[in-house]
Amino acid sequence: MDSENYRRYQAAMVSTYYPDISFLDHVVMPDGTEQSYGSDILTLLHSGKVFVVNSRKRNGLILFKRYHAEFAGPGAAVGGNYDSDCERVLPIGNLSLLTPESYEDRQKAYLIRRQWIRLIKQITENPLPQQRVQKILDQFEQYFPPEMVALMPDIAFALLVGVLPQTVGIVRRLGNELGGRFK
Numbered sequence: 001m002d003s004e005n006y007r008r009y010q011a012a013m014v015s016t017y018y019p020d021i022s023f024l025d026h027v028v029m030p031d032g033t034e035q036s037y038g039s040d041i042l043t044l045l046h047s048g049k050v051f052v053v054n055s056r057k058r059n060g061l062i063l064f065k066r067y068h069a070e071f072a073g074p075g076a077a078v079g080g081n082y083d084s085d086c087e088r089v090l091p092i093g094n095l096s097l098l099t100p101e102s103y104e105d106r107q108k109a110y111l112i113r114r115q116w117i118r119l120i121k122q123i124t125e126n127p128l129p130q131q132r133v134q135k136i137l138d139q140f141e142q143y144f145p146p147e148m149v150a151l152m153p154d155i156a157f158a159l160l161v162g163v164l165p166q167t168v169g170i171v172r173r174l175g176n177e178l179g180g181r182f183k
Contacts, residue, residue: 041089044097050080051097052109058144059093062156069159073116073143077109090156092144124161132161133171 041061044051053060055075063070063078063086072078078097100106123135136157140149154168 041091041095041097042086045079045083045086045089048080048084050082050100050106050109051078052076052100052105053078054096054098055112057094057096059091059095061095062090062092062160064088064090064156064159067159068162069156071116071120071160072113074112075109076113076116077106078113082110082113090152092152093148120160129161129163129167130171133157133163133168134175136161137171137175 045063053072053074053076057074060071060073060076061078063072063083065085066087077100100109119139120136123132123139126132126135137149140152140157150172154165154172157163157168158165
Protein backbone atom coordinates (compact mmCIF):
# COMPACT_ATOMS: atom_id res chain seq x y z
CA MET A 1 0.00 0.00 0.00
CA ASP A 2 1.51 3.33 -0.95
CA SER A 3 1.66 6.17 1.56
CA GLU A 4 -1.07 8.24 -0.14
CA ASN A 5 -3.62 5.44 0.14
CA TYR A 6 -2.52 4.75 3.71
CA ARG A 7 -3.07 8.41 4.70
CA ARG A 8 -6.48 8.46 3.02
CA TYR A 9 -7.43 5.33 4.95
CA GLN A 10 -6.29 6.89 8.21
CA ALA A 11 -8.28 10.06 7.59
CA ALA A 12 -11.44 8.05 6.90
CA MET A 13 -11.31 6.16 10.19
CA VAL A 14 -13.80 7.30 12.82
CA SER A 15 -13.51 6.47 16.47
CA THR A 16 -16.61 5.14 18.20
CA TYR A 17 -14.89 4.17 21.45
CA TYR A 18 -16.65 5.35 24.61
CA PRO A 19 -14.07 5.35 27.42
CA ASP A 20 -16.62 6.24 30.09
CA ILE A 21 -20.26 5.27 30.19
CA SER A 22 -21.24 8.05 32.58
CA PHE A 23 -23.95 8.98 30.05
CA LEU A 24 -25.95 6.19 31.70
CA ASP A 25 -27.05 8.49 34.53
CA HIS A 26 -30.28 8.62 32.57
CA VAL A 27 -31.44 7.47 29.21
CA VAL A 28 -33.95 8.75 26.75
CA MET A 29 -36.37 5.95 26.11
CA PRO A 30 -37.64 5.28 22.57
CA ASP A 31 -40.90 7.07 23.42
CA GLY A 32 -38.93 10.25 24.29
CA THR A 33 -39.27 10.08 28.08
CA GLU A 34 -36.24 10.14 30.34
CA GLN A 35 -35.69 7.39 32.84
CA SER A 36 -33.12 7.41 35.60
CA TYR A 37 -31.61 4.21 36.83
CA GLY A 38 -32.71 2.78 40.16
CA SER A 39 -30.28 4.28 42.63
CA ASP A 40 -32.14 2.55 45.50
CA ILE A 41 -31.61 -0.83 43.85
CA LEU A 42 -27.95 0.01 43.21
CA THR A 43 -27.49 0.96 46.88
CA LEU A 44 -29.07 -2.35 47.83
CA LEU A 45 -26.71 -4.26 45.51
CA HIS A 46 -23.68 -2.43 46.90
CA SER A 47 -24.68 -3.29 50.50
CA GLY A 48 -22.71 -6.54 50.23
CA LYS A 49 -25.79 -8.71 50.70
CA VAL A 50 -26.83 -11.31 48.15
CA PHE A 51 -30.35 -11.22 46.74
CA VAL A 52 -32.25 -13.42 44.32
CA VAL A 53 -34.44 -12.14 41.49
CA ASN A 54 -37.87 -13.61 42.24
CA SER A 55 -38.30 -16.68 40.03
CA ARG A 56 -42.10 -16.55 40.32
CA LYS A 57 -42.35 -13.28 38.37
CA ARG A 58 -41.36 -12.12 34.89
CA ASN A 59 -38.74 -9.67 36.05
CA GLY A 60 -35.03 -9.09 35.95
CA LEU A 61 -32.19 -6.62 36.11
CA ILE A 62 -29.77 -5.35 33.55
CA LEU A 63 -26.57 -4.63 35.47
CA PHE A 64 -24.34 -2.05 33.82
CA LYS A 65 -20.66 -2.62 34.48
CA ARG A 66 -17.89 -0.33 33.21
CA TYR A 67 -17.68 -1.68 29.64
CA HIS A 68 -20.55 -4.14 29.35
CA ALA A 69 -23.91 -5.13 30.79
CA GLU A 70 -25.17 -8.38 32.26
CA PHE A 71 -28.71 -9.68 32.57
CA ALA A 72 -29.87 -11.29 35.79
CA GLY A 73 -33.18 -12.98 35.15
CA PRO A 74 -35.57 -14.83 37.43
CA GLY A 75 -33.82 -17.03 39.97
CA ALA A 76 -30.43 -15.32 39.53
CA ALA A 77 -28.26 -14.06 42.37
CA VAL A 78 -27.42 -10.36 42.42
CA GLY A 79 -25.39 -8.23 44.79
CA GLY A 80 -22.65 -9.37 47.12
CA ASN A 81 -19.08 -9.18 45.84
CA TYR A 82 -20.25 -10.34 42.43
CA ASP A 83 -21.83 -6.99 41.55
CA SER A 84 -19.64 -4.60 43.53
CA ASP A 85 -18.47 -3.12 40.20
CA CYS A 86 -22.03 -2.45 39.03
CA GLU A 87 -22.45 1.21 38.06
CA ARG A 88 -26.13 1.33 37.06
CA VAL A 89 -29.14 -0.97 36.96
CA LEU A 90 -32.23 -1.16 34.80
CA PRO A 91 -35.10 -3.11 36.37
CA ILE A 92 -37.30 -4.98 33.92
CA GLY A 93 -40.86 -5.88 34.79
CA ASN A 94 -42.12 -5.55 38.33
CA LEU A 95 -38.78 -6.26 40.01
CA SER A 96 -38.89 -8.40 43.12
CA LEU A 97 -35.69 -9.23 45.02
CA LEU A 98 -35.68 -11.90 47.70
CA THR A 99 -33.14 -12.86 50.33
CA PRO A 100 -31.94 -16.47 49.94
CA GLU A 101 -33.08 -18.50 52.93
CA SER A 102 -30.20 -20.98 53.00
CA TYR A 103 -26.75 -21.68 51.69
CA GLU A 104 -28.27 -24.09 49.14
CA ASP A 105 -30.66 -21.38 47.89
CA ARG A 106 -27.74 -19.01 47.44
CA GLN A 107 -25.71 -21.64 45.52
CA LYS A 108 -28.68 -22.41 43.29
CA ALA A 109 -29.13 -18.68 42.58
CA TYR A 110 -25.46 -18.36 41.59
CA LEU A 111 -25.85 -21.31 39.20
CA ILE A 112 -28.90 -19.68 37.63
CA ARG A 113 -27.01 -16.41 37.26
CA ARG A 114 -24.28 -18.34 35.46
CA GLN A 115 -26.91 -19.82 33.12
CA TRP A 116 -28.15 -16.34 32.21
CA ILE A 117 -24.56 -15.28 31.51
CA ARG A 118 -24.06 -18.35 29.30
CA LEU A 119 -27.20 -17.53 27.32
CA ILE A 120 -25.91 -14.03 26.56
CA LYS A 121 -22.45 -15.46 25.78
CA GLN A 122 -23.97 -17.79 23.18
CA ILE A 123 -25.62 -14.80 21.53
CA THR A 124 -22.39 -12.77 21.50
CA GLU A 125 -20.49 -15.59 19.80
CA ASN A 126 -22.29 -14.75 16.54
CA PRO A 127 -19.80 -12.74 14.44
CA LEU A 128 -22.50 -10.56 12.82
CA PRO A 129 -23.56 -7.63 15.02
CA GLN A 130 -27.03 -7.36 13.45
CA GLN A 131 -27.73 -11.02 14.18
CA ARG A 132 -26.57 -10.62 17.78
CA VAL A 133 -28.98 -7.73 18.21
CA GLN A 134 -31.85 -9.62 16.60
CA LYS A 135 -31.23 -12.68 18.77
CA ILE A 136 -31.16 -10.69 22.03
CA LEU A 137 -34.33 -8.84 21.02
CA ASP A 138 -36.01 -12.15 20.20
CA GLN A 139 -34.95 -13.64 23.54
CA PHE A 140 -36.30 -10.68 25.51
CA GLU A 141 -39.55 -10.64 23.49
CA GLN A 142 -40.07 -14.34 24.26
CA TYR A 143 -39.91 -13.66 27.97
CA PHE A 144 -41.23 -10.11 28.37
CA PRO A 145 -44.12 -8.37 26.60
CA PRO A 146 -42.95 -6.88 23.27
CA GLU A 147 -44.28 -3.47 24.36
CA MET A 148 -41.94 -3.56 27.37
CA VAL A 149 -38.96 -4.60 25.22
CA ALA A 150 -39.75 -1.79 22.76
CA LEU A 151 -39.41 0.73 25.60
CA MET A 152 -35.98 -0.51 26.66
CA PRO A 153 -33.10 1.74 25.54
CA ASP A 154 -30.80 0.73 22.69
CA ILE A 155 -27.74 1.15 24.92
CA ALA A 156 -28.95 -1.67 27.20
CA PHE A 157 -29.05 -4.21 24.38
CA ALA A 158 -25.84 -2.83 22.87
CA LEU A 159 -23.88 -3.37 26.06
CA LEU A 160 -25.37 -6.84 26.54
CA VAL A 161 -24.19 -8.18 23.17
CA GLY A 162 -21.19 -5.97 22.35
CA VAL A 163 -22.48 -3.75 19.56
CA LEU A 164 -22.94 -0.03 19.06
CA PRO A 165 -26.26 1.47 20.18
CA GLN A 166 -26.74 2.69 16.59
CA THR A 167 -26.72 -0.94 15.42
CA VAL A 168 -29.57 -1.76 17.81
CA GLY A 169 -31.52 1.23 16.51
CA ILE A 170 -31.01 0.17 12.90
CA VAL A 171 -32.09 -3.42 13.55
CA ARG A 172 -35.16 -2.23 15.45
CA ARG A 173 -36.07 0.24 12.70
CA LEU A 174 -35.55 -2.33 9.92
CA GLY A 175 -37.65 -4.87 11.80
CA ASN A 176 -40.50 -2.37 12.12
CA GLU A 177 -40.25 -1.00 8.57
CA LEU A 178 -40.12 -4.43 6.95
CA GLY A 179 -42.93 -5.77 9.11
CA GLY A 180 -40.66 -8.60 10.14
CA ARG A 181 -37.34 -9.21 11.73
CA PHE A 182 -33.84 -8.60 10.45
CA LYS A 183 -32.34 -12.04 9.88
